[in-house]
Amino acid sequence: MSSSKVNIDEIKKNINKKSGDWIKVGMSTCGIAAGADKVLEKFQEEKERRNLDIRLEKCGCAGMCYAEPLVEIRVKGMPQVVYGKVDAKVVVEIIDRHVLRKQLLDDHIYNIKVQ
Amino acid sequence: MKIILIKDTGPTEKTKIIYDLFNALLRDAGMHADYQVVRAADIGIYGKGVVVKIFPGDIVYQNVQEDDVNNIIDTTLKQNKPIKDLRLDFQNKQIRIVLRNCGVIDPEKIDDYIGQDGYQGIKKVLQKFDPEKVIDEMKTSGLRGRGGGGFPTWMKWNFARGVEMDQKYIICNADEGDPGAYMDRSVLEGDPHSVLEGMMIAGYTVGASKGYLYIRAEYPLAIERCQKAIDQARVYGFLGENILGCGFNFDLDIRLGAGAFVCGEETALIASIEGKRGCPQPRPPYPSIKGLWGKPTVINNVETLANVPVILHKGGAWFSKIGSETSKGTKVFALTGKVQNSSLIEVPMGITLREIVFDIGGGVLDNKKIKAIQTGGPSGGVVPEDLFDTPVDYENLLKLGSIMGSGGMIVMDEDDCMIDISKFYLGFCVEESCGKCAPCRIGGTQLLNILTDISEGKATMSDLDRLTKISSAMQKASLCGLGQSAANPVLSTLKFFKKEYHGHIVEKTCQAGKCSGLFKYEIIQKKCKRCGLCQRNCPVGAIPGDKDKGYLIEQEKCIRCGRCFDVCKFEAVAR
Ligand SMILES: Cc1cc2nc3c(=O)[nH]c(=O)nc-3n(C[C@H](O)[C@H](O)[C@H](O)COP(=O)(O)O)c2cc1C
Ligand code: SF4
Numbered sequence: 001m002s003s004s005k006v007n008i009d010e011i012k013k014n015i016n017k018k019s020g021d022w023i024k025v026g027m028s029t030c031g032i033a034a035g036a037d038k039v040l041e042k043f044q045e046e047k048e049r050r051n052l053d054i055r056l057e058k059c060g061c062a063g064m065c066y067a068e069p070l071v072e073i074r075v076k077g078m079p080q081v082v083y084g085k086v087d088a089k090v091v092v093e094i095i096d097r098h099v100l101r102k103q104l105l106d107d108h109i110y111n112i113k114v115q
Numbered sequence: 116m117k118i119i120l121i122k123d124t125g126p127t128e129k130t131k132i133i134y135d136l137f138n139a140l141l142r143d144a145g146m147h148a149d150y151q152v153v154r155a156a157d158i159g160i161y162g163k164g165v166v167v168k169i170f171p172g173d174i175v176y177q178n179v180q181e182d183d184v185n186n187i188i189d190t191t192l193k194q195n196k197p198i199k200d201l202r203l204d205f206q207n208k209q210i211r212i213v214l215r216n217c218g219v220i221d222p223e224k225i226d227d228y229i230g231q232d233g234y235q236g237i238k239k240v241l242q243k244f245d246p247e248k249v250i251d252e253m254k255t256s257g258l259r260g261r262g263g264g265g266f267p268t269w270m271k272w273n274f275a276r277g278v279e280m281d282q283k284y285i286i287c288n289a290d291e292g293d294p295g296a297y298m299d300r301s302v303l304e305g306d307p308h309s310v311l312e313g314m315m316i317a318g319y320t321v322g323a324s325k326g327y328l329y330i331r332a333e334y335p336l337a338i339e340r341c342q343k344a345i346d347q348a349r350v351y352g353f354l355g356e357n358i359l360g361c362g363f364n365f366d367l368d369i370r371l372g373a374g375a376f377v378c379g380e381e382t383a384l385i386a387s388i389e390g391k392r393g394c395p396q397p398r399p400p401y402p403s404i405k406g407l408w409g410k411p412t413v414i415n416n417v418e419t420l421a422n423v424p425v426i427l428h429k430g431g432a433w434f435s436k437i438g439s440e441t442s443k444g445t446k447v448f449a450l451t452g453k454v455q456n457s458s459l460i461e462v463p464m465g466i467t468l469r470e471i472v473f474d475i476g477g478g479v480l481d482n483k484k485i486k487a488i489q490t491g492g493p494s495g496g497v498v499p500e501d502l503f504d505t506p507v508d509y510e511n512l513l514k515l516g517s518i519m520g521s522g523g524m525i526v527m528d529e530d531d532c533m534i535d536i537s538k539f540y541l542g543f544c545v546e547e548s549c550g551k552c553a554p555c556r557i558g559g560t561q562l563l564n565i566l567t568d569i570s571e572g573k574a575t576m577s578d579l580d581r582l583t584k585i586s587s588a589m590q591k592a593s594l595c596g597l598g599q600s601a602a603n604p605v606l607s608t609l610k611f612f613k614k615e616y617h618g619h620i621v622e623k624t625c626q627a628g629k630c631s632g633l634f635k636y637e638i639i640q641k642k643c644k645r646c647g648l649c650q651r652n653c654p655v656g657a658i659p660g661d662k663d664k665g666y667l668i669e670q671e672k673c674i675r676c677g678r679c680f681d682v683c684k685f686e687a688v689a690r
């Protein structure tokens with residue numbers, strides 16, 4: 001029997017080793033309809049403008065349709081938070097407050113995971 | 116980091132008051148630098164007054180009043196002791212199996228999926244299980260089809276496995292045509308690899324080397340992401356020949372559905388892939404014996420397939436611990452309608468409708484009175500509020516005259532008219548009927564005519580008998596599930612809301628104000644404060660008058676939109 005092209009366990013180990021800060025934007029039909037693509041763009045823009053060391057990622061829909069666009073964020077020293085009803089203005093607030101000053105935003109938290 | 120998260124979960128609106136109080140008192144105590152006091156938009160708990168969550172420790176307090184704030188600071192924050200009287204034992208009612216990766220991984224990156232135990236199921240199966248063993252695990256799991264019927268998945272696979280044939284097929288049914296349903300779309304968009312892996316496992320088990328994903332063309336993003344997933348899986352050698360070096364060959368292609376509801380029916384779907392008109396065929400033979408191009412074909416729903424990798428990875432016994440006696444695992448529902456949180460939820464089978472609507476959905480919109488919940492879409496029925504404590508599973512819903520269906524769940528309140536609802540669903544089926552068999556084609560139209568008469572106040576009580584007779588003929592004699600179940604919404608509303616039918620037929624009134632011929636809006640002069648809001652809001656100028664003379668609704672002009680009724684702050688508009 002020939003060996004397979006990739007080693008699943010190796011990939012799994014590597015991907016889960018990835019650390020650092022990230023921001024995920026829910027980019028399914030529902031999210032995009034609510035403006036998630038603009039949110040992602042704005043994050044991209046702010047990230048470049050301020051030279052931030054943070055990974056920007058896309059993900060599917062977490063199910064909270066009533067709160068789209070949804071953004072989940074993990075920043076060192078902060079709990080992992082899901083922000084909802086995010087628009088360009090809130091993006092700037094997330095960067096200014098959550099990412100840079102390590103302060104949670106009022107009125108946009110939909111979920112919070114404290115390790 | 117220490118956090119105090121605050122949210123008034125109703126009915127008062129005290130979030131801000133308690134928030135300010137915490138900030139002020141923490142400052143007085145010289146502790147405000149240690150804590151972040153935050154207002155949540157949603158705290159996952161509903162109808163429990165002001166909810167305060169304290170991290171770390173995950174302490175949850177409910178019905179917090181102004182007076183309690185000092186106590187919380189003294190007892191919990193300073194002395195680290197919980198306050199029993201305020202404590203809320205809170206458990207998240209959702210369990211994520213199907214949606215395990217949705218919103219977690221990047222669906223366009225196969226490595227992300229692998230990072231979450233993706234492709235571990237197929238790996239285990241190919242390396243350690245023979246097909247019988249897979250069937251055994253599936254049997255132990257108790258997984259039943261999520262496409263509506265609830266047929267045991269292992270049995271379907273076993274039928275196809277039992278037939279000796281040079282070629283067999285696996286089809287994923289992603290036609291999702293029910294109005295109000297988008298569960299499958301979310302899975303395909305959020306975690307396409309889980310469906311691919313499920314199809315691979317099915318393929319190995321029954322001895323199929325080819326699969327098709329039948330996706331409705333209206334789902335471009337789902338199609339795009341599935342295609343990417345297939346391409347990536349091919350590059351990784353998970354699709355193609357000699358998969359994982361285990362000698363198993365399997366490949367997948369996408370076929371597009373043109374958006375006809377009936378094409379979601381398995382035999383019609385198969386005809387459509389074969390390039391024929393999407394018309395249902397009589398069964399038996401069932402597709403698992405004689406399906407696509409006459410070959411044994413397993414056809415499973417998206418959600419069914421997304422469960423499969425987890426079952427094989429974690430074991431059938433693990434899966435069967437979740438759910439009710441007859442229905443194992445979870446179900447994804449698209450909860451919509453007059454509910455606070457329109458959302459995609461995944462709950463264990465056996466949860467009650469009340470928990471779904473109130474604990475997860477956050478209750479009814481605008482404090483209206485809840486009337487019923489519709490499950491199963493055009494093939495389903497309504498469950499009235501007094502039966503909301505029924506645990507949700509295949510059998511229970513069937514007993515109530517509804518069905519599990521694919522997972523649409525629509526909450527209805529006092530403004531929803533049951534005749535109007537039946538008309539909507541029946542109209543949908545009449546529109547979507549392929550017309551091949553008479554009971555569905557003719558019966559459906561007849562039913563719709565009667566319902567229309569009822570909604571216009573032109574029916575008589577004897578029409579109700581005709582409704583039941585035609586319905587039962589359609590159930591018995593229609594060729595496919597569409598016609599067999601099209602009358603379900605009618606029968607079910609008739610069963611639980613006969614009074615509404617009577618109201619329309621005898622008193623010629625529509626309490627919900629939906630059947631526009633059967634009610635009117637009028638201004639109750641005694642209650643009217645002459646604010647003029649109704650006049651300004653009427654889109655057709657049907658409310659003449661002024662602040663001195665008062666206002667009147669001109670019935671000839673009124674289009675019964677209900678704007679005046681909604682905007683009047685003094686309840687001076689009657690329906
Ligand atoms: C009119 C009609 C429409 C249907 N539409 C769908 C659909 O959109 N998706 C689906 O999975 N099953 C649909 N079904 C059920 C399929 O015929 C079939 O039972 C199902 O795909 C089997 O998968 P399961 O065993 O995994 O549930 C439909 C049935 C009927 C009668
Ligand atoms: S029941 Fe209706 S949809 Fe089904 S085959 Fe007959 S006419 Fe066509």
Ligand code: FES
Nearest residue numbers: 030061063064065
């Ligand atoms: S479908 Fe994405 S949040 Fe509802």
